[in-house]
Amino acid sequence: DVKVTQSSRYLVKRTGEKVFLECVQDMDHENMFWYRQDPGLGLRLIYFSYDVKMKEKGDIPEGYSVSREKKERFSLILESASTNQTSMYLCASEHPRTGFGYTFGSGTRLTVV
Amino acid sequence: QQQVKQSPQSLIVQKGGISIINCAYENTAFDYFPWYQQFPGKGPALLIAIRPDVSEKKEGRFTISFNKSAKQFSLHIMDSQPGDSATYFCAASMVGGSARQLTFGSGTQLTVLP
Numbered sequence: 351d352v353k354v355t356q357s358s359r360y361l362v363k364r365t366g367e368k369v370f371l372e373c374v375q376d377m378d379h380e381n382m383f384w385y386r387q388d389p390g391l392g393l394r395l396i397y398f399s400y401d402v403k404m405k406e407k408g409d410i411p412e413g414y415s416v417s418r419e420k421k422e423r424f425s426l427i428l429e430s431a432s433t434n435q436t437s438m439y440l441c442a443s444e445h446p447r448t449g450f451g452y453t454f455g456s457g458t459r460l461t462v463v
Numbered sequence: 464q465q466q467v468k469q470s471p472q473s474l475i476v477q478k479g480g481i482s483i484i485n486c487a488y489e490n491t492a493f494d495y496f497p498w499y500q501q502f503p504g505k506g507p508a509l510l511i512a513i514r515p516d517v518s519e520k521k522e523g524r525f526t527i528s529f530n531k532s533a534k535q536f537s538l539h540i541m542d543s544q545p546g547d548s549a550t551y552f553c554a555a556s557m558v559g560g561s562a563r564q565l566t567f568g569s570g571t572q573l574t575v576l577p
Contacts, residue, residue, distance in 0.1 A: 383564075390472065390570075391569055394567075395565070454506025454508065456504065
């Protein structure tokens with residue numbers, strides 16, 4: 351069974367901290383994505399990566415960065431966490447030639463206090 | 464800028480009834496329209512999807528209806544069951560940058576009463 355694993359289910363961080371959210375997929379997928387999910391806003395794309403060391407901004411990249419040193423791992427970095435970054439973060443991966451089906455992880459609920 | 468508008472925000476249906484969720488889009492470059500189902504504590508999972516050259520697609524109790532001229536599409540769940548209670552997201556896909564990106568609607572919380 352294919353899997354996207356997010357390292358933490360729940361995370362509480364203080365304002366100003368540097369936060370790392372980790373995502374690992376075991377499907378050898380080229381494309382990986384980070385979304386945040388907020389009530390009433392759906393899922394919004396933060397960043398995506400289509401290859402190792404390659405990244406592109408999504409719709410809401412401000413305050414975030416990403417790292418993809420290995421094909422299976424895609425990290426989301428909050429350089430200086432703020433309370434408005436309290437959210438559910440979802441990682442997804444996709445094989446670019448299998449028909450647009452994303453496989454999502456179970457999410458990380460981040461609270462910034 | 465919300466490119467995919469979804470309604471209603473919440474929906475309560477009796478067991479055996481029909482659940483209908485509607486979405487509208489603006490960008491005519493979208494060329495693939497999936498629906499995702501999300502249970503509490505889980506990530507969204509692909510439920511069913513349609514391309515704009517087809518007006519309807521059915522998989523079991525789930526049907527997508529697509530109206531290209533109106534730029535609208537909808538999900539119909541026939542004979543709704545309590546196990547269908549979940550959040551449903553419509554989405555639209557287009558090639559952007561170096562990978563296909565999904566733009567999601569705001570979600571519909573479906574509750575099916577026993």
